[in-house]
């Protein structure tokens with residue numbers, strides 16, 4: 447297999463707040479020419495690098511907002527997130543867990559630090575990814591896949607040098623629980639110091655790695671510190687990750703959908719008129735209702 451070379455190592459861009467609870471570096475669509483189309487089907491990546499939130503009795507978060515046309519995938523590395531939506535669904539994303547929400551035809555929801563976590567305060571560390579849907583699935587009914595850590599596929603590296611958590615796709619025949627609309631892999635590599643792991647994906651898949659903790663050496667050439675994002679070229683299939691210290695790396699790779707993208711705020715559709723329709727449908731109550 448040919449090496450998948452690095453196109454760009456991207457430093458964390460300046461933070462901004464989403465609501466008052468998510469202090470994020472926005473990598474996609476972001477600073478480097480990293481458009482929604484470049485990382486298709488991964489059209490947005492907000493990264494809350496590890497940050498201490500002091501105790502509060504009023505949980506921080508983001509109030510009622512709609513989504514249509516894609517999926518939101520929330521990965522909680524530290525801290526817990528609570529959510530409620532306009533169809534009566536609610537839940538808590540625990541530490542180490544993932545929530546895969548298919549917003550598709552549309553819903554309103556709010557996302558907050560979970561009450562007890564907010565009350566005690568603590569380190570908060572999470573990723574939210576937006577995964578695009580093919581045109582034919584954009585108006586399918588919304589659904590949730592709560593993926594707890596114990597449901598993830600786990601590949602133990604030889605010599606007990608760490609493990610690969612498989613959220614979606616597979617790693618060395620270990621499969622992840624997420625059902626996806628298009629082929630993709632989403633992996634958490636939890637690597638101990640001195641580990642070496644190979645990753646293989648089709649050359650045409652858009653592929654990236656985000657160093658969540660620690661420091662890694664990629665393809666034996668490039669050292670990548672925590673909170674940095676590695677965009678791979680579409681030139682080969684395989685890359686290696688070695689660790690100089692205990693590290694966590696999120697790895698995403700997916701087959702591009704290659705359809706037109708019309709995006710406005712919380713709506714990602716194929717045409718402008720579908721965006722206008724989304725605004726109208728929120729107004730007319732088709733997304734349901736949710737109290738602040």
Ligand code: MN
Nearest residue numbers: 513518555557
């Ligand atoms: Mn949201």
